[in-house]
Amino acid sequence: MEEIKNFVRKKIEEIKREIILEGERERIKILNEYEEEKKEILKRAKKEINEKLRMEEIKRVNEVERKNKNEILKKREEILKDILKNLEEEKKKINWDYILPKFLDEALKKFEEKEGIVRVKKDFYEILKKEVEKRNLNFKVMKDDIDEGLILETNDGKIRIYNTFSSRIERAKNYILEILKRELNV
Numbered sequence: 001m002e003e004i005k006n007f008v009r010k011k012i013e014e015i016k017r018e019i020i021l022e023g024e025r026e027r028i029k030i031l032n033e034y035e036e037e038k039k040e041i042l043k044r045a046k047k048e049i050n051e052k053l054r055m056e057e058i059k060r061v062n063e064v065e066r067k068n069k070n071e072i073l074k075k076r077e078e079i080l081k082d083i084l085k086n087l088e089e090e091k092k093k094i095n096w097d098y099i100l101p102k103f104l105d106e107a108l109k110k111f112e113e114k115e116g117i118v119r120v121k122k123d124f125y126e127i128l129k130k131e132v133e134k135r136n137l138n139f140k141v142m143k144d145d146i147d148e149g150l151i152l153e154t155n156d157g158k159i160r161i162y163n164t165f166s167s168r169i170e171r172a173k174n175y176i177l178e179i180l181k182r183e184l185n186v
Contacts, residue, residue: 076180083176084169091148091165100124100150101131107152107163108137119144119151 104118115138120128122143128150129141144151149164 072184076177076184079180080173080176084173087169087172094148096124096148097127100127103149103163104128104131107150107161111152111159111161113152113154113159114138116140116152116154117142117157119146119153121146121148124148124150 100120118128118132118139118141120141120143122145125141125143132139132141139152147164147166149162149167151164152161153159
């Protein structure tokens with residue numbers, strides 16, 4: 001009987017050890033699975049956080065670049081205004097007796113007509129009238145309410161060549177803007 005008891009105890013101890021060993025294996029397996037799952041969750045979270053940080057970085061960089069570009073554009077406009085203001089100041093110093101004949105030459109090259117009308121500010125009427133007569137041109141000089149400079153037109157008024165200070169400034173403005181764009185990289 002004692003032998004049976006010992007045999008049963010022994011069997012119970014073996015079964016108990018096996019159960020404990022199997023439990024330990026199951027516990028280790030669950031812990032390993034948990035660790036793997038934890039690593040995977042952390043990896044996904046890290047990837048998600050990095051993606052959010054990258055998007056935030058891009059957003060901030062773009063915002064700074066946009067801000068800088070706007071600042072450059074503002075400065076470009078200020079520079080252009082200063083240049084135009086300086087040109088207006090220089091206009092007051094111009095020797096029109098010398099410059100108006102040059103304006104006439106330029107306009108005549110573009111005009112390509114042998115006769116027509118020269119419109120000029122009344123202050124410059126005499127200067128241009130003398131110049132037209134001196135060159136023996138077949139153009140009628142007329143006083144008009146225009147900017148400094150002149151306008152050449154056909155007798156029917158269909159073709160006009162503007163060579164006034166303001167028309168020259170407008171043409172120069174585009175050129176100046178191109179230079180500013182190139183120099184300011186915008």
